[in-house]
Amino acid sequence: MSVVAAETAEVVLSSGWFLENAFIIPIIPAVAFALIIFFGKRMPMKGSEFGIASMVGALVMSVGAGYQWIQRVNGAPEEAYIEPIIRTWTWWQNGGIPLGIGQHIDGLSIVILIVVAFISTLVQIYSTEYLHGDRRYTHFFASLTLFSAGMLNMVVAENMIQLILGWELMGLCSFMLIGHWWEDGANSRAALKAFFTTRTGDIGLLVGTSVLYFAANDWTQKTLGVSGFSIRGLSAWALSGEPSSTAITVGAVALFIAAIGKSGQFPLHTWLPDAMAGPTPVSSLLHSSTMVVAGVFLVARIFPVFYEGMNIYGSNVNFIIVIGAITIVIAAALAFVQTDIKKVLAYSTVSQLGYMMMGLGAGAWLPAVFHIFTHAFFKACLFLAAGSISHSASHHSFDMKKDMGGLRKFMPITFGTWIVSTLALAGVFPFSGFFSKDEIIDNVGYAGYTIFMWVGLLGAFMTAAYMTRATYLTFFGAPRGAAAGEHHDEHDAHGHDAHDDHDAHATHDAHAAHDAHGHDAHASHGPRESGPLITIPLIILATLAMGSGLLNAVPFGSEWENFKKWIEPRGQVVSVTGIDHSAGSHGESRVIQPEARVTAGYESDCGKKTPTDGVCYAPQLKHAKFKWSKAALSLAIVAAGIIISWFVSVQLYTRRNKVLVGLTQRNKLLGAGYAFLVNKYYLDVLYEKIIVRSIAYPISRGAYWINQNILDGIVNGAGTGSKTIAGWVYRNIDQRVVDGAVNKSGDAAQGAGSIVRPVQSGKVNQYGALLFGAAAIGALVLVIINT
């Protein structure tokens, strides 16, 4: 193989305008945001045109970049490491060290860029119809566009600080979008909760970034001429064998906590379902396909840090994989007891994110990223379908049991897209989900994490089951409630599902949405298919949900593994001669080698032993050999899930089977389990009722009390202290309260003993006399002793 190295040593990687200027992509929507804010209201389409235009622009540029990246990869030799395109400008400085902002474009960022831009475009188009006539239509598009700017910026980020910038911007936008209908307290509370929870996770982000910076900075400055924030620097440093295991482990764990918060992993997953209080397009974009994968993206982005920090491959269990596995199961379990269709999808999102995390934890980097890719399409599609249902069929209710059922007749397109995406989510061959999820499970097993492979299979079973239940409740059986055309007003919406107030919120905000819509037409006629602005995005997404899996169809042989070829960073040692060390030049652009040469031998395997002649940017990853036997197993499990769930649903919801109906009421154990699930394992109780309450009320009150009474007391003591003494004297002089004073000083006197009591004449002079008399006697004694 080293022969290959020799002859490829002179290969120059191709580049192109789109790759060189990918940093513009986030700037487009940022500008659009400003335009919407300032001129949006005056535009004919109330500012949405800016948003859509910017998204299209971003999409075009991303695709262009993607094309050129593929050229770049194809131009390179088989195993060669593909130099990412990195540009930095001085953003701020410290101690003379310039710290940059710029772009770091490689396969990963390209994929996410395209996904984000693409789905944002569709969702914005969809929203023009869905939020038509909304009171804050313009603000909605402003936030949506700003969100895209944040996400894209995070994706192209060259260093951690820039990444944090995008990360927090997304948090802000999700706050504004979840609370879009803030007239209703429930929505604004949900928004607060979402922002607050992710912010809690961000502690990890801040701490982890700091730790890694100080641990890595010297090495990166010396070796690569970049700061300890730079992603490239961190990756190389992590694999260089430099880092002390504690530093990198602490850093990795801290960063992963941030990922937990953002990606709704256990135990910080509780905010995501509540986030469904936002308008459906928001749920579809932010809380299923893009923003929530930010955590996963973070892990994938600086994977080497986690690879070393968590000792992936090296041990048969680690933090990431455990969290991922737990999340898969608990979230899937929760999805069974939801009556709100959006909440089912929310929990399924959480569970799928668990898959991605588990994959990354097991070193299955590629399948995880691929799952981000496919999941984005089918999950967005599912949410938009749910939105379409509530928009046109169920009168802005999301309650499957109350307001849906039998809708497949009324809305065939929505139904079809829903089914396709459901199958994809369940991982049925040949839909996209199969190729990504099954790969994850397969690789997890292959990497030696057998238990977790079984957890994954269990998750697949549950996924299939709860999606079947949701499908049945929504599209089959007899129409109920609004689906049957009847208009229930706000009050019984409040009444229903007393045990789970979040459903109440969901229905409630549906009404807020309805107020916002202004036109009350839905009340009159029954369900119907939605308009083209809604269905066309659905169809597009469904198509991708079906087909996108073929990009990396492992079962069909290696020539189908384009995704792997284009995206996966190759764990090769790269000689650092290519990189110019003219760092620190203020201001002007600093291009680090768009055309790095590929040198060094291929046989040295990054991540296993430390590189000698050069640096590694990525560990060499294992890839499972695909076997139909294993696939068959998982497919069988999925099929079982679907069939069983279908049977149960029919019995439970249509036939009203005596055995099943009310089982949870009859059977103590099941009842308890049901309550446990309905209350989300009581985590919310812990967070809101116990932790937040205690801080918000007793603790802060206590601190404030200390402030007012102790600190302030000491301060005022200087002035009012003497005042009180005087007041005390005054009170005692005052004849009217003399008794009380007598008692008071009486207590003091009793302390001294009732013998001395008569001495307490209260006359200052006598006290003086006593004092000096005692002194005199004491002095006399001393004199006598000494003489």
Next chain:
Amino acid sequence: MFVNQFLMLAAILFCIGVYGVIVRKNAVLVLMSIELILNSVNINLIAFSLRNGSADGHTFALYVIAVAAAEVGVGLAMVLLMYRNRRSVGLDELSGMKG
């Protein structure tokens, strides 16, 4: 000059002050007597600092003067308050601390 002449002068002043503190009823006068005591102490300090040939005594004499000033200030303020409250500065009406 003897050391004692100063010390004894101080002692005499001190005792006169003590007497004043005990027998005087008017609060202002009591304060004055206290001033006498403080001054006698100062004289001692200065005398000793001359005897020992170090300036420490001076320092502390200065400190004592400052403290005395503060004490008079607060003392008179309290007397004022007391007078305001009950039109008299007689200390022996202040029998509130009676046990």
Next chain:
Amino acid sequence: MEVLSDNNWVLTVGTFLPLVGVLIMLFIPKADEALAKAVAIITAAATLAVGIFTLVKFDYDKADQMQFVAEAEWISVIKSSYFIGLDGISLPLYFLSMVITLLVMIYSWNHVPSPGNAKAFFALMLILQTGMAGTFIARDLVLFFVFFELVLLPMYFMIGVWGGENRQYASLKFFLYTMFGSALMLVAFLALFFQTGAESFSIPYLIEEGINIPKNTQIWIFAGMFIGFAVKVPMFPFHTWLPDAHTQAPTQGSVILAAILLKLGTYGFVRIAIPILPEAAKEWAPWIGLLAVIGIIYGALGCLAQTDMKRLIAFSSVAHMGYVMLGISTLTEFGMNAAMFGMVAHGLITGMLFFIAGSVKERYHTLEIKRLSGLLVQVPKLGWILGFSAMASLGLPGLAGFWGEFPAILSAYQPAEGLPVGVFRTYMVIAAIGTVFAAAYLLWLYQRTAFGEPTAEFSSGHGHDHGHGHGDDDAHSDIHDVNKFEWIAWTPLLIAIVVFGVYPQLMFKVLDPAVGVTLKAFGG
């Protein structure tokens, strides 16, 4: 240190021009308020013009050196001279003070708090301006002290005369508290003077000499300065004057107090205490850090307990200055830069928040969070600006607040050598947790005041299908959205918040070299 003293008249003019304005105002009849205001604002504008000229003439490649240096005999008896100069650390604050004063005055055009008397009010603000600007350019301890105290009186009157119900108490507390601080500070200065051979009060000289002071004496002197400055900052536990002063002060007072006055303390640390007494600074740093993080958490908790919007903002200042002090206490360039940036950012953001609080008060005649609701419905622009400022205040990246907060936390991971690393790393984690609290109280405030529907008592006459409480529309007639004076006064602040947030290098480029010089003693 080499000093550049070309066009050295700039600073003197920039500092004392407001006093000239005051002189002119003395001859304006009290009745003619408009004229008085006009004169005052023109003076402030002229001052700002001088400031801009300074900004232009400033040699940014030599930001680490003192520029526009002027030195003249002053009080030769005590070897104190009129010695002024400007370097990268002073420049932003010096300029900020001018901007804030002008904006506050513009805002005051139609917001003169009761009991009126615009002439005196504006005159006081001009005097304040001189004091603030002077403090930032003084290079001589006595001069510094004079300016430092000059700030005190106008603020005392501002609170005591134009303040709220409880103004007597608040102003007296503010005054005595700060006096007490500066008394110790003065003693410390004198001690420093004598310890360095009673040669000179000039700061550069003292920086040269200070290192030779025996360590124990240094520690005591530092203690004196520490209390003097800490009261001004204010650091826990010397902060209790702040909420009262802020709550009682008129809007303009609060803004100036938050934007500039609090910075005098931190500036004192950076400019005087730490470079002159490095040894003592090292000894004290862990304790300063401790108080800083206590302040962060404690201020946040204080905020959560508030029911009054303005008081909440006041407490948030305690928390934010905690970050600044944490940065300073690390004695590293990272920390100092963060602290300096944080000062300016806090000045802009909290100033903005106080403006908003003032306008809300003016419209609703209350700041009770309970009674305020649905600002976004009744005064949408004001509501969004409040949201923006809250976001900036909780340190959202892309806005100015972040650059004071994050690097400060970052720097605590690796303090200057000689400081206990473990301790500071603990501080770092606590400070990071503080950011969550910041988010909590600010967003909670925002959710309670801006979101939802207006409360019944204010919603009447606004067409919302809610219980028309006691429909006295005259009480609500003044609930209007942002007016033009407010726009003029606020826009620069808002723009600055965004600009510094998006491109912090603007300021770091100026600060960084100067900070490096300040920390020479620590091998920074």
Next chain:
Amino acid sequence: MIASDVLVAQNVGFAIIAALMIFGALRVVTTNNVVHAALWLVVVLAGAAAQYILLAAEFVAVTQVMVYIGAVMVLFLFGTMLTRARIGAEKDLNNKNWYIGLPVAGLLLVTILIALKDGFGDEKMPADADLFTVAQVSDLIFGPYLLPFWALSFLLLAAVIGAIVLARRD
């Protein structure tokens, strides 16, 4: 010889001043007129200042004059004015415990005198003692005695605040 003259002069001066002081002090504690008492106190304080000069402590003497006779006495007079309607003699300035006061004071005096007698006997002051300069004093204040100095400034501050708060009418 001259030295001895000086010494003599000193001793004479001391005797006269001491006598004045003692007499003044006695009047302070016995007079029936508060204002007179204050004025007698002035005599004593001035005497003390004189004694300081004899004891080679100009600075303290000056301070004594300034602080006491300048400030404290004024305070006293003000106190007198403010607390008493009319100036002039009056009866009930003393209470009835002279029978306690005299013995206590006497006992104390005797004891101290005895102690001093066999404490110092007829030890003499160093005749050629040179004056203490202000510089020496200030060195001490800002050197070893810095801490008490601060404590003192705290005390003064507290006194100021206290006085304000007490005397304010509210």
